[in-house]
Amino acid sequence: MTTAPKPSGIPPMPERNPKALRAAIAEHAPQLLADFDAHWKRAIADTYDLAPVPAFLARWWTEFALARDPELDKRVLQLEAEAADAADNATAMALLEQAAHLRREAGKAEPGR
DSSP states (O other): OOOOOOTTSOOOOOOSSHHHHHHHHHHHOGGGHHHHHHHHIIIIITTTOOTTHHHHHHHHHHHHHHHTOHHHHHHHHHHHHHHHHOSSHHHHHHHHHHHHHHHHHHHTOOTTO
16 A cells, blocks of 8 residues: 655655555655565565565665655765765764664654654
């Protein structure tokens, strides 16, 4: 189940299952779809092992949460790029920690939010 974007233009998070997440990615972040499908095939489908599904879902939940909000996605990528160009390790680590914090917060998004 995918619903229309919120007034902010950011689509809500889908139900928390692979099928609903894939549908949301296809509708709102199609640039992620090929990687999502390839990862699913490699990690789940080809192995006939459902044990990695929670980790798979956690990773792609966060990826979609970022991709659905272009400003947030841009900020995370900007922080990571600045870290790569940082002149010293302390600055790079601080920038990466900021990016990681934003990723963690995005990953906490609840269905429908």
